[in-house]
Amino acid sequence: MSKRTLSRIAWYAVLVVVIVLALAPIAWMLTTSLKPESEIISTGIQWIPQTFTLEHFQSILNRYPMAQWTLNSLIVSTAATLLVLLLDSLAGYAFARMQFRGRGILFTIILSMLFVPIQITVVPLFILFSRMGLTDTYWAMILPAGANVTGVFLMRQFFLSVPAELEEAARIDGASSLRIWWSVVLPLARPALTAVAILTFLSTWNSFFWPLIVTRTDAARTLPVGIAQFLSLRPGMVQGQQSIGQSMAGAALAAFLPIIVFVVLQRYFIEGIARSGIKG
Amino acid sequence: MAVLPQTARRAAGIKDGARTTARATPYLFVLPYILVFLLFRLGPSLAGLGISLTNWQAVGSPQWVGLRNFEAMLLRDTVFGVALRNTLVFSVITVPVLLVMGLMLALFLNQRMRGRAVGRVAVFTPYVVMSTVVGVVWTWILDKDFGLLNAYTGVATPWLVSERFALAGIILATVWWTVGYNMVLFLAGLQDIPEELYEAARIDGANTVNAFRFVTLPMLAPTMFVVLMLTIINSFQIFDQVYVMTSGGPGTATLTLVQYIYTQSFQYQKFGYGSAIAVVLFLILVVVAIFQTRAYRRGLEGVS
Numbered sequence: 001m002s003k004r005t006l007s008r009i010a011w012y013a014v015l016v017v018v019i020v021l022a023l024a025p026i027a028w029m030l031t032t033s034l035k036p037e038s039e040i041i042s043t044g045i046q047w048i049p050q051t052f053t054l055e056h057f058q059s060i061l062n063r064y065p066m067a068q069w070t071l072n073s074l075i076v077s078t079a080a081t082l083l084v085l086l087l088d089s090l091a092g093y094a095f096a097r098m099q100f101r102g103r104g105i106l107f108t109i110i111l112s113m114l115f116v117p118i119q120i121t122v123v124p125l126f127i128l129f130s131r132m133g134l135t136d137t138y139w140a141m142i143l144p145a146g147a148n149v150t151g152v153f154l155m156r157q158f159f160l161s162v163p164a165e166l167e168e169a170a171r172i173d174g175a176s177s178l179r180i181w182w183s184v185v186l187p188l189a190r191p192a193l194t195a196v197a198i199l200t201f202l203s204t205w206n207s208f209f210w211p212l213i214v215t216r217t218d219a220a221r222t223l224p225v226g227i228a229q230f231l232s233l234r235p236g237m238v239q240g241q242q243s244i245g246q247s248m249a250g251a252a253l254a255a256f257l258p259i260i261v262f263v264v265l266q267r268y269f270i271e272g273i274a275r276s277g278i279k280g
Numbered sequence: 281m282a283v284l285p286q287t288a289r290r291a292a293g294i295k296d297g298a299r300t301t302a303r304a305t306p307y308l309f310v311l312p313y314i315l316v317f318l319l320f321r322l323g324p325s326l327a328g329l330g331i332s333l334t335n336w337q338a339v340g341s342p343q344w345v346g347l348r349n350f351e352a353m354l355l356r357d358t359v360f361g362v363a364l365r366n367t368l369v370f371s372v373i374t375v376p377v378l379l380v381m382g383l384m385l386a387l388f389l390n391q392r393m394r395g396r397a398v399g400r401v402a403v404f405t406p407y408v409v410m411s412t413v414v415g416v417v418w419t420w421i422l423d424k425d426f427g428l429l430n431a432y433t434g435v436a437t438p439w440l441v442s443e444r445f446a447l448a449g450i451i452l453a454t455v456w457w458t459v460g461y462n463m464v465l466f467l468a469g470l471q472d473i474p475e476e477l478y479e480a481a482r483i484d485g486a487n488t489v490n491a492f493r494f495v496t497l498p499m500l501a502p503t504m505f506v507v508l509m510l511t512i513i514n515s516f517q518i519f520d521q522v523y524v525m526t527s528g529g530p531g532t533a534t535l536t537l538v539q540y541i542y543t544q545s546f547q548y549q550k551f552g553y554g555s556a557i558a559v560v561l562f563l564i565l566v567v568v569a570i571f572q573t574r575a576y577r578r579g580l581e582g583v584s
Binding site: 008011012014015018019021022023024025026028029032040041042044045083086087088090091093094095098099100103106109110113114115116117119120121122123124125126128143144146147149152177181202205206208209212213223224225227228230244247248250251254255258259261262263266269270273274275276 | 303305306307309310312313314316317319320321322323324325327328329331385388389391393395396398399400401402403404405406408409410411412413415416417418420421426428431432456460461464465467468513516517519520523524538541542545546551554555558559561562565566569
């Protein structure tokens with residue numbers, strides 16, 4: 001065999017190892033969720049269940065309002081994403097294209113918040129939403145997500161990188177700034193808007209710390225917070241009634257949707273994430 | 281460029297009213313975001329800073345105590361010390377691993393080979409699974425008696441149940457979960473490097489190792505800076521996996537700063553003290569950022 005063939009074989013061998021390591025935990029979660037409990041607690045490694053069962057899926061759905069949590073997560077993430085797209089495309093456009101007093105200092109203040117951990121804000125936010133009577137509501141999760149910093153930054157970077165000729169032409173034709181933003185700028189900004197949408201959706205969808213604090217009931221509780229209740233597995237804790245199979249079934253249900261969406265839209269995901277690393 | 285319409289207007293002698301609207305326009309564009317930003321980000325950050333200087337405990341009114349929270353934390357609170365140490369240990373191990381592994385995976389999956397796209401998707405997939413699901417699944421994988429990992433290694437390592445291995449278990453889960461994110465950032469950086477540079481290096485007789493050292497690494501420096509910064513910020517804020525997998529235990533073996541903030545603020549209702557810990561976390565991040573930016577600048581000067 002030539003040296004070239006050998007290195008090709010080596011490359012594919014490594015590829016297989018990488019793929020297996022990346023996907024094994026997810027596959028194991030699925031396998032476990034489909035096994036009867038007696039088979040789960042056996043020492044051998046059994047990748048294909050000897051007996052298939054859907055009992056864990058049934059019982060976890062009976063035990064917990066997973067559909068409600070998923071719906072809550074979808075509503076909060078979608079609303080937060082739309083809010084961010086609106087606010088950030090307006091602000092990012094102004095910061096990139098318009099001259100106004102205080103622009104530099106405002107933008108610096110916004111960017112500096114990247115280093116301020118949100119943990120500083122949770123006590124004041126909690127009190128703010130308590131006073132407004134909005135704890136345990138979607139609003140308490142949507143509004144703070146609207147204050148995100150990366151989105152404004154990414155939109156501004158994008159507008160700095162595209163030429164302004166089309167806008168100037170529209171302006172000479174007498175279009176108003178808002179009109180130009182809506183019918184000229186936004187269509188041009190599709191790649192940046194997609195990236196910001198994916199980043200925002202993903203981070204709101206995965207958000208845990210703040211929703212854990214601000215939700216109390218299943219009416220508002222999002223999926224990550226709900227899943228965190230599957231704790232009877234936790235070592236050292238008294239084993240609850242919930243079985244490992246049930247926990248894995250719940251985990252699989254929660255992982256299913258994002259994985260499917262990702263596989264279908266992977267190109268946009270990867271482009272979106274790549275954009276978030278663009279140096280300022 | 282944006283000055284053009286104003287000057288054009290002035291030249292055309294448009295009335296003052298029109299000019300005022302034009303001058304107000306930028307503010308109208310930024311206003312919605314700024315309002316939300318002030319109410320839900322900047323305002324609460326400053327308020328948090330203020331609350332950290334009080335002894336507020338949810339009920340009653342806050343009393344000003346100056347720096348006493350910080351004094352108590354740094355001088356007397358041994359649990360805070362443990363949380364700080366755990367967070368540092370976690371970051372010192374996780375950050376380099378995520379950086380090196382992310383870069384290696386990116387280099388590997390940047391080769392022009394069929395199947396690399398499948399590899400990229402596979403490596404990134406864990407990242408779209410939410411943190412608490414990762415926690416639940418890895419608690420099972422790391423189970424001492426029936427876990428997948430111990431079944432393969434043949435050693436009954438007490439991953440999450442012993443003080444010695446608990447943090448290591450959380451590190452394993454975290455690396456698996458987030459390495460794909462860094463890989464994607466590095467891939468983007470690699471694709472920005474112009475192919476001509478490699479050709480030039482080849483003509484100069486550089487082998488693969490030299491090309492990596494003298495083309496890839498220096499060209500990747502800006503990406504490296506961003507990835508390092510993001511990874512550090514995220515590591516210091518680790519919470520979700522810990523909450524699910526060990527909730528800080530056994531004992532305080534995996535207690536982290538954010539977990540401690542959560543417990544103090546919302547389980548013991550010590551708003552003042554909890555906020556003070558958050559302020560310390562903020563200060564750590566600022567110091568790290570300053571050091572890193574300095575090192576980066578110096579590195580750039582060294583190259584040019």
